[in-house]
Amino acid sequence: MTSVITTRGLTKQFKTHTAVDSLNLDVPQGHVYGFLGPNGSGKSTTMKMILGLTQPTSGDIKVLGEPLTRASRTKLLPSIGSMIEAPPGYGHLTGRENMRIVQDMLDLSTPQIDHALATVRLTEQQHKLVRNYSLGMKQRLGIAMALARDPALLILDEPTNGLDPAGIEEIRMLLVDLAGRGITVMVSSHLLDEIDKMASVLGILSSGKMIFQGSRDQLFEQSVPDLIIETSDPHAALAQGLTATRVPEGIRMSGIDKDQTAKVIYQLAVAGVPIYEVRRVAQSLEDVFMDLTGRGGLL
Amino acid sequence: MRRAIRLEFRKIRRLRTFLITAILVLAVAGLSSFSLFAGSTKESFTDPDAMPWADLMVTYTLMAAMTSPILAAVLASRQTDIEHSGTGWTLASTAGYSPGVLCRAKLVALSTVLLPAVIVQTLLVIGIGLFAGIRVPLDPGPWVLYTGLLLLIDVAFLALHIWLAAVVENQLVSVGVGVLGAFLGVFTLLTSTAVARLIPWGYYAMISPIGQQGDRLVYLTPPFGWIAGFLILVGIVFAVATRRLDRIER
Numbered sequence: 311m312t313s314v315i316t317t318r319g320l321t322k323q324f325k326t327h328t329a330v331d332s333l334n335l336d337v338p339q340g341h342v343y344g345f346l347g348p349n350g351s352g353k354s355t356t357m358k359m360i361l362g363l364t365q366p367t368s369g370d371i372k373v374l375g376e377p378l379t380r381a382s383r384t385k386l387l388p389s390i391g392s393m394i395e396a397p398p399g400y401g402h403l404t405g406r407e408n409m410r411i412v413q414d415m416l417d418l419s420t421p422q423i424d425h426a427l428a429t430v431r432l433t434e435q436q437h438k439l440v441r442n443y444s445l446g447m448k449q450r451l452g453i454a455m456a457l458a459r460d461p462a463l464l465i466l467d468e469p470t471n472g473l474d475p476a477g478i479e480e481i482r483m484l485l486v487d488l489a490g491r492g493i494t495v496m497v498s499s500h501l502l503d504e505i506d507k508m509a510s511v512l513g514i515l516s517s518g519k520m521i522f523q524g525s526r527d528q529l530f531e532q533s534v535p536d537l538i539i540e541t542s543d544p545h546a547a548l549a550q551g552l553t554a555t556r557v558p559e560g561i562r563m564s565g566i567d568k569d570q571t572a573k574v575i576y577q578l579a580v581a582g583v584p585i586y587e588v589r590r591v592a593q594s595l596e597d598v599f600m601d602l603t604g605r606g607g608l609l
Numbered sequence: 610m611r612r613a614i615r616l617e618f619r620k621i622r623r624l625r626t627f628l629i630t631a632i633l634v635l636a637v638a639g640l641s642s643f644s645l646f647a648g649s650t651k652e653s654f655t656d657p658d659a660m661p662w663a664d665l666m667v668t669y670t671l672m673a674a675m676t677s678p679i680l681a682a683v684l685a686s687r688q689t690d691i692e693h694s695g696t697g698w699t700l701a702s703t704a705g706y707s708p709g710v711l712c713r714a715k716l717v718a719l720s721t722v723l724l725p726a727v728i729v730q731t732l733l734v735i736g737i738g739l740f741a742g743i744r745v746p747l748d749p750g751p752w753v754l755y756t757g758l759l760l761l762i763d764v765a766f767l768a769l770h771i772w773l774a775a776v777v778e779n780q781l782v783s784v785g786v787g788v789l790g791a792f793l794g795v796f797t798l799l800t801s802t803a804v805a806r807l808i809p810w811g812y813y814a815m816i817s818p819i820g821q822q823g824d825r826l827v828y829l830t831p832p833f834g835w836i837a838g839f840l841i842l843v844g845i846v847f848a849v850a851t852r853r854l855d856r857i858e859r
């Protein structure tokens with residue numbers, strides 16, 4: 311699997327605050343890479359560094375197989391579509407006129423512009439002033455501006471911000487479709503649910519550090535769901551010196567892997583505690599995410 | 610760069626740049642020639658010793674010093690503010706146009722608008738003079754010279770205001786400085802050149818090809834050395850400042 315974006319030890323320091331801390335990012339080609347993290351975890355900063363909008367304090371970046379430098383950046387930019395933080399768009403111009411500016415900037419053809427507008431379903435509203443666009447329409451225009459150049463790599467920072475559920479679903483389908491056509495998509499969000507349905511690879515950031523990178527299944531393996539031991543005599547179970555909490559059906563234990571589970575069951579059985587059932591709680595991806603990023607840090 | 614300039618002309622649409630420029634040009638022409646229609650001035654129109662054209666030029670330089678700083682500030686601010694509000698800096702940057710390139714392109718585009726405006730402004734003032742009935746022959750030299758220098762000083766202030774509008778997001782600052790400049794421009798016209806050459810807006814007074822000697826108006830040669838020095842200084846500052854803009858991280 312070839313990587314379209316690779317970073318090694320990527321770090322960004324703002325005065326005393328380290329916004330991004332030695333990040334090793336690997337974004338595989340033709341996938342939707344979900345870049346997750348709570349507010350302020352450094353997602354936008356990382357994306358800005360990949361686009362050469364911000365200089366890293368240290369570390370290396372490779373994009374589309376080339377080390378990112380001043381010279382290579384100029385050559386790479388036409389193949390990277392991006393939208394960082396707020397969607398761009400001159401309010402005093404129409405959507406169409408904004409697209410004409412992008413067209414002029416990058417020497418694009420008119421069919422490319424038309425196609426991009428149609429893809430985000432903005433054709434009908436293209437002659438309205440952007441000032442009068444709804445938030446969702448502005449977001450779509452921003453995506454159209456990124457798409458118009460037919461990029462090999464698409465970097466979108468919270469593209470579903472402000473979209474209604476139907477709009478979110480549309481963007482999701484669009485990105486999955488783009489990835490199907492070989493375009494690499496890196497998309498950030500602080501909502502796991504939203505990204506879970508489109509991303510095949512996840513990178514999770516917390517306070518500037520990468521705490522997980524891999525597939526959804528690997529993510530589940532990382533975090534062990536709580537164990538529930540159903541018993542009629544929770545007192546006796548707790549008396550065995552286990553770190554557990556009481557729940558109506560028995561006791562609940564966190565962070566217990568397979569080996570430890572076997573030991574606990576043996577210990578309880580030997581002590582004569584009646585065990586009716588042992589199971590793992592069903593865990594949502596959101597739980598896993600919370601588990602990894604630390605509770606409370608998430609909006 | 611040529612493409613960046615074309616982009617600026619695309620953005621100029623609906624910013625009312627042309628309308629604002631036209632209104633100010635008409636205002637300057639109108640205010641400058643206002644006194645021509647006062648009854649007492651009429652007598653001087655056929656008397657070469659009364660120097661009616663020089664009189665008109667004095668009012669013109671005063672009106673230009675008062676309005677030009679504001680015009681430069683408003684045009685520069687409107688053309689630059691859109692980059693803040695529309696996330697244009699980032700959009701351009703991800704297409705390979707740095708903020709510095711944008712600013713330089715803005716300067717060229719706005720100067721292109723001002724060039725015909727200043728020429729038309731001077732022609733209007735002269736035209737109204739003729740219409741009002743000045744019959745003394747016109748010596749075009751000082752008028753051509755003043756118009757050319759006025760344009761150059763305007764371009765210098767456009768540059769400074771584009772930079773200011775790019776650095777300080779709140780456009781009240783840029784426009785406020787322009788208004789302050791208008792006061793200073795008029796003030797320096799009324800004080801000595803020693804003061805005028807130390808104040809940037811003083812150069813609106815420095816370029817005036819006319820002066821007072823006793824109670825008579827006389828044509829004089831503007832201090833080209835100082836004016837050239839000022840323009841070169843602004844050029845260097847703008848070049849360095851826009852290059853530095855490329856390194857600001859937003």
Ligand SMILES: Nc1ncnc2c1ncn2[C@@H]1O[C@H](COP(=O)(O)OP(=O)(O)OP(=O)(O)O)[C@@H](O)[C@H]1O
Nearest residue numbers: 324329347348349350351352353354355356500859
């Ligand atoms: N220009 C800057 N100067 C100083 N600190 C900054 C700057 N830009 C970002 N930061 C800090 O870096 C950290 C990461 O910011 P960043 O915008 O990358 O977060 P994010 O993950 O995109 O958050 P969000 O989900 O809210 O968009 C924050 O603590 C922020 O305050």
Ligand SMILES: [Mg+2]
Nearest residue numbers: 353354395467
């Ligand atoms: Mg962000």
